[in-house]
Amino acid sequence: GQQVMQIPQYQHVQEGEDFTTYCNSSTTLSNIQWYKQRPGGHPVFLIQLVKSGEVKKQKRLTFQFGEAKKNSSLHITATQTTDVGTYFCAPRGAGNMLTFGGGTRLMVKP
Amino acid sequence: GAGVSQSPSNKVTEKGKDVELRCDPISGHTALYWYRQSLGQGLEFLIYFQGNSAPDKSGLPSDRFSAERTGGSVSTLTIQRTQQEDSAVYLCASSPGLNYNEQFFGPGTRLTVL
Numbered sequence: 437g438q439q440v441m442q443i444p445q446y447q448h449v450q451e452g453e454d455f456t457t458y459c460n461s462s463t464t465l466s467n468i469q470w471y472k473q474r475p476g477g478h479p480v481f482l483i484q485l486v487k488s489g490e491v492k493k494q495k496r497l498t499f500q501f502g503e504a505k506k507n508s509s510l511h512i513t514a515t516q517t518t519d520v521g522t523y524f525c526a527p528r529g530a531g532n533m534l535t536f537g538g539g540t541r542l543m544v545k546p
Numbered sequence: 547g548a549g550v551s552q553s554p555s556n557k558v559t560e561k562g563k564d565v566e567l568r569c570d571p572i573s574g575h576t577a578l579y580w581y582r583q584s585l586g587q588g589l590e591f592l593i594y595f596q597g598n599s600a601p602d603k604s605g606l607p608s609d610r611f612s613a614e615r616t617g618g619s620v621s622t623l624t625i626q627r628t629q630q631e632d633s634a635v636y637l638c639a640s641s642p643g644l645n646y647n648e649q650f651f652g653p654g655t656r657l658t659v660l
Binding site: 469477478479480481484524526528530532533534535536537538539 | 577579581587588589590591594596602605637639641645646647648649650651652653654
C-alpha cells in the first residue's frame with residue numbers, strides 16, 4: 437500500500453518564525469490530505485490536494501502538492517502558540533482509506 | 547451538531563481479557579473508519595465500513611480484532627485476548643460517503659492493557 441515519510445519528526449520554533457513539514461512518497465499519489473492533531477486531541481482535517489503542482493492557502497498556512505505528485509509540504513508563516521500540535525499528511529486510497537505519515541510535531545516557544 | 551462520539555474514553559484491562567469499544571458516527575454518515583494510534587505514533591488504519599457493503603478488514607493486525615456495524619450506524623470494535631501491544635488510542639472517524647474528502651474523528655478510546 438501507499439507509504440509516506442514525513443520530516444522532520446519534531447520542530448521547535450520561536451513564536452513568529454516560519455515552519456515547514458515535508459511529506460514524501462516513493463509512488464505517485466492521486467491525492468493527499470493534511471490533518472492537525474492538538475496535544476490530547478483528535479485529528480482535524482485541514483485540506484486535500486489533488487492536482488499536480490497545486491498550491492492552496494489558508495491564512496498563514498500554505499499547502500503544496502509536487503509536480504510529480506510524490507511529495508507535499510505544509511508551510512506556516514509566523515507561527516503562533518495556537519499552531520502547536522502534530523501535523524499529518526495522509527494520501528487517500530481506495531474506499532477513502534487514509535494512510536497517515538508519522539507526523540511532524542510542532543512546538544512553539546512564546 | 548453532534549460529532550462522532552466514542553465510549554468509553556478510557557479503558558484499562560488485564561492481559562487476556564476481551565474489550566469492546568463503541569463508536570457513534572455523525573448521523574447520516576455512511577462511511578465509518580477505525581484507526582489505532584500508539585503513543586507518539588501516527589495513525590494506523592484498521593477497518594472501514596461503507597453503507598451495507600462488506601467491510602474492508604485489510605488493516606486489522608490479527609484475528610483477535612473484529613468489528614461490526616449494526617444498522618449502518620453504531621460500530622463496535624472488539625479485541626479478544628488483549629495483549630500489552632494492543633495498548634493505544636483507538637480512533638473512529640466517519641464521513642458522509644466515499645467521495646467526501648474530510649473524515650471527522652471522534653475523541654478516541656485510550657486502551658491500556660496491563
